[in-house]
Amino acid sequence: MRGISFARKSSFLALATALAIAGGAMAGCSGGNHDSVGGSAAGEAQQYSFAPEEVLPDLQREFESSSIVERGVVSSNYVNESPYEVTALDLLSNTDTPDGTEYEFTATIENDNFITDMTVNALQQDTRYTFDVVDSTTTPKKGVDYDNENGIMEATSVLAEDGTTCTVENIESYDYWFATVTKGGIYTYKFDKTGWLFDSTDAAEKTEYKDIEGTYIQPAGELVTYSDFKVSNLVPSTGAFHISFTQQEYVNSFKETMQKTSVELDAGIKPVDGSSEDGAMDDGIIYEFQAHGTTDKGDKTASMNGYLGVDKSGNKILYITDCSVDSILVTGVGDQNRITEISDWAMLKE
Numbered sequence: 001m002r003g004i005s006f007a008r009k010s011s012f013l014a015l016a017t018a019l020a021i022a023g024g025a026m027a028g029c030s031g032g033n034h035d036s037v038g039g040s041a042a043g044e045a046q047q048y049s050f051a052p053e054e055v056l057p058d059l060q061r062e063f064e065s066s067s068i069v070e071r072g073v074v075s076s077n078y079v080n081e082s083p084y085e086v087t088a089l090d091l092l093s094n095t096d097t098p099d100g101t102e103y104e105f106t107a108t109i110e111n112d113n114f115i116t117d118m119t120v121n122a123l124q125q126d127t128r129y130t131f132d133v134v135d136s137t138t139t140p141k142k143g144v145d146y147d148n149e150n151g152i153m154e155a156t157s158v159l160a161e162d163g164t165t166c167t168v169e170n171i172e173s174y175d176y177w178f179a180t181v182t183k184g185g186i187y188t189y190k191f192d193k194t195g196w197l198f199d200s201t202d203a204a205e206k207t208e209y210k211d212i213e214g215t216y217i218q219p220a221g222e223l224v225t226y227s228d229f230k231v232s233n234l235v236p237s238t239g240a241f242h243i244s245f246t247q248q249e250y251v252n253s254f255k256e257t258m259q260k261t262s263v264e265l266d267a268g269i270k271p272v273d274g275s276s277e278d279g280a281m282d283d284g285i286i287y288e289f290q291a292h293g294t295t296d297k298g299d300k301t302a303s304m305n306g307y308l309g310v311d312k313s314g315n316k317i318l319y320i321t322d323c324s325v326d327s328i329l330v331t332g333v334g335d336q337n338r339i340t341e342i343s344d345w346a347m348l349k350e
Contacts (some may be wrong), residue, residue, distance in 0.1 A: 001132065055271055059103060059122065060089050062129040073136050075195030080142035082112035114138050140162055144189050144196050152187070165190050171204050174283050177316045178308045179239075181283060182206045196277035199301050209239045212308065215319050216347035224250055224342055231318070239269030243291055244305065246326050247340060258340060261327040265293035265301045279307045279319060298326035298337040316349040 018157045034183035063069060069084050080122040088108040094254045103122040108115065118136035122129055143157025143166025150170070157166040170184040185203040216229045228342040243265040251257050267289045275284030291304040301317050311317050 009078040041198055046191040055094065055103075056091060057073050057091065059091065059105070059124075060086060060128070063089065063107065063120070063122070066129075066131050068118075068120070068131055068133060072109065072111070072114060073118065073133060074114060074138045074140075074193070076113070078147060078189060079113040080145045084109045084111045086320050087115075090269075095203075099123065109335065110141070113142065116139055127196060138193065138266070139194070140166070140191050142166075146166060146185060147189075147198065148197070150187055150201070151184075157189075163191065165199070166196075172283070175280060176287075177307040179207055179209045179211050179287065179311070181208075181285075183228065198301055207239070207271070209234060209236050212241055212318075215350045217350060218345055222342070223252075224248075224340060224346070227348075229347060239287075239289075241269075241289075243267055247295075247327065252329075258338065259297055259328040259330060261295050261297045261340075263293065263295050263325055265291035265302060265304055267291035268310070272317075279309050280310060295326050297328045297337070311346055311348075318347040318349065320347060 019088045027038040062156045063279070064086050069086060072084050084199070085164050086107055086109050088106075090106045092104045092106065098265045100185040101124040103124065104119070106117070108117050108118050110116065116136050116138040121132045121134055140159060140163050141160045142167070144155055145157070146152055146155055147168070148282045152168060152170050152289065155168040157168045159166045166189050168187045168189070170187060173185045175180040176185075182204055185201050185205070187201050188199040190199045191197070193201070212234050213229050214231060216231065218226045218229065225248040227248055229243070231241050231243055233240075233242040242325075243263075245263050247258075247261040247263060249257060268291075269287055269289045271285045271287050272282060274286035277286060279286045279288075286307050287309065288305070293302050294300050302323075302325045304320060306318060306320040306322075308318055320342065322341065327338060327340055329336045
């Protein structure tokens with residue numbers, strides 16, 4: 001086992017001088033716990049050699065309980081907490097000074113995430129130790145574990161060979177009757193002396209709409225009837241489509257007749273967050289649509305809002321949350337422009 005070398009102010013000068021006078025200059029002795037002194041004038045510092053086991057146990061124990069080992073020297077952002085342990089410690093020197101005993105040593109600490117090699121200066125004052133990292137080099141053992149800001153709760157990251165970057169592929173796909181949805185992307189993180197940092201995203205967001213075109217049937221038992229309800233002209237990349245239907249003539253409770261009215265609407269889908277609401281799909285999104293257009297009666301305007309989805313039985317539906325149609329009401333005192341409004345209809349796709 002190698003010795004450790006340090007300097008002390010001589011407490012044995014008188015003895016050394018006496019021995020030198022009596023026996024001449026003494027040859028240096030070698031051995032684990034033996035002092036090595038050379039002939040010198042009184043008052044000069046003397047050099048001693050001691051076995052490491054005399055110093056290392058206390059020094060290592062105190063270092064292991066220090067904040068340096070407790071927290072490490074780099075940030076724990078993006079990685080799971082993991083305790084550090086000291087895996088190597090080599091004492092380079094120690095020196096007695098008026099302030100206490102100064103040590104210099106190299107150490108390696110590591111946990112599940114990082115391995116750090118460092119040079120440390122320490123000062124011992126009685127039983128109190130203080131430690132100061134002079135320099136350090138940290139190498140990641142793996143990549144990131146999570147990224148809450150990007151919705152990545154548990155990451156399987158790929159660490160680059162040079163250890164300076166890692167990537168996480170977080171891509172989710174959903175196949176609905178009306179759309180194929182891809183979310184997420186490939187996320188890149190870089191490592192510098194402070195820890196892992198988010199770098200960039202190669203987004204894989206894509207929604208392709210499909211199978212919306214066709215005929216839909218309204219629920220039974222309603223006073224107002226929408227017939228020939230058709231969706232056409234779907235643009236898969238944007239979700240734009242066209243709605244046409246006929247609001248059939250009906251008689252209200254006052255025995256007044258609302259005329260048959262043709263409706264043409266242009267619609268567009270707008271996905272919105274609604275994970276806790278009715279109409280949300282598995283990805284937490286409501287695929288809402290808004291439509292505006294014309295009628296052939298009254299003030300000749302119409303509007304509709306709703307969403308695409310499935311009912312509790314899994315049927316494909318175009319759900320109308322509200323619809324407003326301008327038409328003509330035939331009364332005993334003449335025709336009047338009136339609006340027919342309906343809400344909460346699930347139009348079933350044939």
